[in-house]
Each structure stands twice: as structure tokens, then as C-alpha cells.
Amino acid sequence: MDAYRRSLLKAVGAATALAAAGMVPLRALAAMSRPEKAFEATDPQGAMTALGDSAAESDQIELETPDIAENGAVVPISVTSKLPKTTRISVLVEKNPNPMSAMFMIPEGTEPFIQTRVKVAETGNIYALVEADGKLYKASSQTKVTLGGCGG
């Protein structure tokens, strides 16, 4: 287990316990676990490495993205993980200056599902990175960004 995840688990565990006891603001839970290195990485591999061990491709992750983006500034995505004990879902956009876009922590009692909208600079892959039972898995899907016009 890498150092980042070890500290994250420790922090989440501690924060949850404290939060339950009403001793720290709940906000602190998220604050403690921001993977700065991943957000600063300028290529998807760099971001993934910062998040942990290399991720295995998985068909148990359903990543839905549009085939063609209507507007590269607003691209709807949804991720559903069928992997047992899913605890984190991250979203990366391959061709963005900083591919790491978001990380969602999924506590027990919340479905391993998220839906949001991201900016996509140009045609390329969108990745969903899922941590389940302490291991990393990934899935990808291509979204095309086009100039438009001329159809019909």
C-alpha cells in the first residue's frame, strides 16, 4: 500500500470517528484527503501514479460519456461501480492541462455512483478510476469534441 492511501485511510478513519463525536467539522473529512499531487499532474499517467498503484482495467465500472460533446465546456459523465467495497471514484480527462478533475469518496451506505459535468478541452479519453477493497481499477471512454455546423 502506498503512503498516500495509508495516510488517507488513517485520516478518514480518524475524521469519521471525530465527526461522529461532533468534535470536528464534517468538512474536515474532505480537506484531509485532497490528493494535491494528482491534481497538479499534467498527464493522466502522472495523476494515476499519484493516486496509487497501477490500476487494472475493469469491466465492472460503467462509465457513461457522450460520444460527441455538445459543448466541450459541459460534458455529462456518470460512473457506476459494480466492484464490491468501492470507496473512491475519480474522474480524469486525458487532454486537459490537468487531467485529474475530481475525486469522490463513497462512504458505506452511499451507492457507488456519481454523475457530474466536466470540461473537455479536445477529443480524447475520459477515465474513471475506482478504488475498491484497497485496489485500484479503471475504465475509459472516448469523447469527441468538434467544431460543429454543416450538419443536416
Next chain:
Amino acid sequence: MAGRMRMRARMSGDVAEVKVLMQHPMETGQRKDSEGKPIPAHYIKEVMATLGDRTVMAAQWGAAISQNPYLSFRIKDAKKGDTVKVSWTDNKGETASTEAKIG
């Protein structure tokens, strides 16, 4: 700052589906204004959702989330009438929160 968020929470089968819209520019820091001056980065970094004492979603975001962000998630073990609360904090330390009863 409740005006800066809209939220809907509804039971769908045995899970509560929560949808949130947050009013925010989500500036990346890489754009320039009409005079060519860089527009400073301004984006939501953290989002938290709770159901009573329970944290049901915690997220860390970069500036690549679209302007006026949308987020949807689904809570198990929730019931009609429960209150879901969602809050965000941006990179300038501004915050907003809102809550809704599950319908």
C-alpha cells in the same frame, strides 16, 4: 448563501437520489479576459453531503468541473422526510450550503 445552490432529493425505489446545482464560475486560471489579462483561478475544491450525522458524500474537485457544477449521487438507507445537507468550499475560502427533505 442558499441562493447559490439548488437541490432535489427524491426516493427512487429504495434509494434516495440527490441532484445538486451549484452556482459558481469554476475559473481554471488559464483563461484571459477581453483585455488579455489572466482571469484568476476560482473554483470549488470541496463538496460535502450529510444525512443527519452521517457523511454520505465527500468530494475533492479541480477546476475541470463545469461552470455552475452539477452533482448527483444516491443514498441507501434513507427515507422520505430525511434531510440531506450539501455544502461547498472554494479555493478562496468562500462557502455555501443548502438542504432539502427527501421527497
Next chain:
Amino acid sequence: MQRREFLQMLAAAAAAGLPLSRALAGQGMASDDFYALPRYGNVHLLHTTDTHAQLLPLYFREPSENIGVGAARNRPPHLVGEHLLKHFDIQADSRNAHAFSCLDFAAAAQRYGRVGGFAHLATLIKQLRAERPGALLLDGGDLWQGSATALWTQGQDMVDASKALGLDIMTGHWEFTLGADRVRDIIDNDLDGQVDFLAQNVRDSGFGDPVFEGQSLREVNGVPVAVIGQAFPYTPIANPSHFVPDWNFGIRESDLQTQIDTARKAGARVVVLLSHNGMDVDLKLASRVKGLDAIMGGHTHDGVPEAIKVKNEGGHTLVTNGGSNGKFVGVLDFDVKNGEVKGAQYRLLPVFSDLLPADRDMAALIESIRAPHADKLGETLAVTDGLLYRRGNFNGSFDQLILDALMDVKDAEIAFSPGFRWGPSLLPGDEITMEDLMAQVGITYPATTLNEMTGERIKFVMEDVADNLFNADPFLQQGGDMVRVGGLEYAISPLAKSGERISDMRLGGKPLDPAKTYKVAGWAPVGEGVEGEPIWDVVGNWLRDRKTVSPGELNQPAVLGLKNNKGLLG
């Protein structure tokens, strides 16, 4: 052939499992028998699509280039000319050969006369309905746009005409270029209670709620039938998104599957998708979703004589495409017994105006629609010496005329014109009236533009459009054809990778310089707030000055790397 013999032949053909269209096509049918299509089964769907507001009979030349790449190579709809006739066993030089192919177009058009026209369409629909009680009339969209009167009445003429035609259900594409408010206004005030406007794939941009009804459950002769609507998935990309700022589109395959499952649960025994996806997208979609009996499609304007059977997990789905400009009516019959589809029959009927007397009521309505605009519509701008047409992957003679006018009037070295697939054809010697011109350019974003573009940018734009046409994955295509290019010569390799298809770009014999800036004229900008003289004034004045036009050689790219592609003639 006598009628009795004909019916016997049909029965024999049906017994032999031969598709009806093939049986009909093989016979040089007398015109009396042309529309004899015995009722089959008990669920009947009539389908029009992409009429583009053409109320009057017209000529429409099918393409001589319709290149298929990847899995679409050399299969319908990517067959032209004799390749198409051979595939569907249609006799050369026959009425059907003229309807479905571009072969010997001008001469055949003289011989067989005009096609379409709502008064003639109405007669055919009435006849089909008389033979098929309970039949539903579906329209696949691109109904409210494409003519002068549709533009000047904001689609009202077509709304009224289609209601008079007895339309039951529709979906949309160009409809949305009237703007979201107008679309809402028509649905709420004109269609309400009479026509269902369906689009399962349109959502609001807030919480993603459905904007329109997704499906309509009807009973046809006691059988529950669900029709699901699919609007053009790439409306805000292919057309200006500012017309529908709060609506999102997309194919939404999983939502479609949910719609189908919902319809089946509600008891539907026949489930049909009324689609504006385009045929290649429909063929792919049909292989992936289960539970659809048929997809009745449009958008790509492919006049495909037969339904294509596509296998999938749930069994199979029939996929059709119904051509354009009011030239065809699709007739789909299902035989449903004990709650199960036992068989289906499909035929795409060409609408030959001379074989179908005009319906009096519809003719009167059309006359009343046109009367207030008669002077403007009837103005003769010029006479054409040659055939003017539009369809084709790369250029058409009417497009070339628009390009020539743009370059001339704007004093530009290069011109771009969108690869629209609508717009009727004119025969040699025909007058070009204002109405004819509007049928090529009548849109709600008509501004002409003059921009400075670098050679690099010009290539980028052309590569982008080429990928929307020739990407091997149909879900990444938008329909429409290649942007028409004036002044600039180029070569194109449809099979090459994205970004590598366009080569050998030359202006006046010299290679295009990526770093140099060129003056490029265009029209139909998708951005908001672009101003410029409307295209109909630019081309209209240019034609008035000329009085006669002689369509010459088209600026066609050299097409590289294709061998034995049946989407090309010869």
C-alpha cells in the same frame, strides 16, 4: 400485367419469402398497379420524414456519391446508381430506378414527372389508410423547415399542412432552429391533443429532466403499439446551440433501453423507434438495444427500398430510412397474433405526382398558405442551362452556384457552404425563382460572412467536417455531407485517420500555405450574434445580374484510397 396476376405474383413472392419490394421492383409495373400494396397483418405504420417543408411537387436527384466506410462499406444505404439497382433487384430505366437512383436523371425526370407535393401525398395517405384501417402516420422530423413559406411563417404552414394530412406522431431536428420558445408554442397550442411530439433524448440542462414526452402508447386494431421518439442527437452541434440554450440532446442509448422496457411492461406488443439519428447510427443502435421491432429513420435522406434486418440480443430489429423532400412514404405492416409479432412487411413507396391526383382540400390549403407570398415566391431570378442539384458527399451544382456567388460578391479566394442534404433539383431550362432559391437556403441563421483564416485553420476545419462524415464509428458521425469548398482544390482520403484525410490543398495551382492568411466567405454561422447580409440576398442579387447560369464543372476533391466502393458510380 393484370391486377389479378399481380396479386398472384405477390402471393407467390410472399410464400417464397421474397420481400415485396423486390417482387414489385423486378416487374416493369403498369402505373395502375404502382400503388397496389395489399394490406398485410393488423398493425400499420405510415412514415414520412425530412420533407423539408416542400408543399409542392418537385424533382429530387438522389446522390451519385454516398461513400460508406468501415462496416458501412458497400451496404445500404451506401450504394448508388447501378449498385443500388442491382442490390435491390430494381429494373434499369424503370420508374423505381428513377425514384431510387440518380441514373440519367434529367431525362428520366422528364419522363416520369415530378415527385412529392402534399396534395399528392395526401391522396396516397388516404388510399393507404382506406386499405389499412387504424394506421398511424408518423413523421421523422425536418418537417417545419426548408422553404420560403416555412421560414416566413415560422413553420406554421407545415404545422397546418401536416395536421390536415392526419399526422399522429412526430419528432424533430431542424424544427429546433425555430428556437425553443416557438417549438414549445407549437407543441402547446397547435399540436396539443392531435399530434404527439416525442423526443426521449432531449433533457433540460439543469437537473436533466425530460423536456418532451418520450413515447406514445396507442392501440392499433386492438394491439397496443408504442412509438418512441428520437430527435436528432447532435442538434446543438450541427446547428446553432443558442436556439436551444437550455436543452441537451445526445443518443442516450441507455435511456432508450429504459423507454423500451417501460413500453413492454405497459403491455406494448409492437415497439417502434421514430428516429432522426441517421441510418448509420440507427443500424448500430439496432444492434445494441433490444426489444425494438423497428426503427423508422430519417435525417440522412437515404431512400432505401427495403427494411434492413439487424440482429441483436433480443432478436432482431428492422431499420428503414425514408428519403426526403416528400418523395416517399414508408409503409410498415406487422402481423400480430396472440400478442406476438409473427411477420412484417415494409415498402418505401415513391410519390409520383402524375400518378396521384391532387387532394382537393390539401390543394386548397396550400393555395391559401402561398397566396399572401405569391409575388415574392414567383420572382424569376435567372434561368439555368443545366441541371441544378445538391445531394452528394462533396459538392452539387446548386452548391457550386452558391459558392461562386459568395466568392464573387464577397471578393473572397475561398468559400465554404454547409453540406446540407435538402433542397430540390432543377432541370435544364428551368427558371430559378425566389422560391427555388429559398428551398436551398431558407434557414433562421442566414448571415453571410467573410473571415481571414490561415491555411492551417482551413485544413483544421475541413478535417473536422470530414471526420463527422467518414469516422468509421457511426456514433461519431453527424450526418450531412462534406462542407462544400469553392476556389480551393484538395484531395481527400475517406479511410485515413482523423486529422489526416485532407491533402494536396491548392489555390490557383499553388499549395496552400499553412501560415498565410486567406479570405474565406461562408454562411450559416453557428455562433451567436454573427451579422451579415442574408445568403438569399447575396445569391439572389448575383442571379438577377446574370439572368442565365450555366452550371459548369464542380470543384470536386480527388478521392483517394477507395477501391470498388459502391458508394460511387461506375
